[in-house]
Amino acid sequence: MSVLRESLDAAFRTAGLRPTAQRYAVLEFLARRPRHATAEEIFHAVNRADPRASRATVYNSLRALAGVGLAREVASEGGAARFEAGLQPHHHFLCDQCGSLEDVPWFELPAGTGAASLGGRAIRGYEIVFRGTCANCEK
Ligand SMILES: [Zn+2]
Ligand SMILES: [Zn+2]
Structure with a gap:
């Protein structure tokens, strides 16, 4: 197997x-x-x-x-x-120029980040989408 x-x-x-x-x-x-x-x-x-x-x-x-x-x-x-x-948690990077969507290795946010803005919601998870220019387009 x-x-x-x-x-x-x-x-x-x-x-x-x-x-x-x-x-x-x-x-x-x-x-x-x-x-x-x-x-x-x-x-x-x-x-x-x-x-x-x-x-x-x-x-x-x-x-x-x-x-x-x-x-x-x-x-x-x-x-x-x-x-x-959805097997491995990771963040994403989206390129403004070419539209490519890349995986960014997972890292944790400090515990309690955003708690005040989230109010009474029960949070199951999160991911960050970074936006900008990818390494290819930046050249
Ligand atoms: Zn790009
Ligand atoms: Zn991904």
């Missing part, structure tokens, strides 16, 4: 979501792919591997995964929604 397969199995168990073949294929694609994918791209990739996978099944799988946090939608600034595996 591959390391990826084991960690995906564990993720499904922890999330309490039944790993159907389609959900598995969607999460595996997201976990393997370094970039953030649109629902259309995910559908085409999963459908190429298994032609029985319909658009509706793939979209439903994506929604089920997102519902338990195994997949998540990332900031996409008006374009089509983009998704990624």
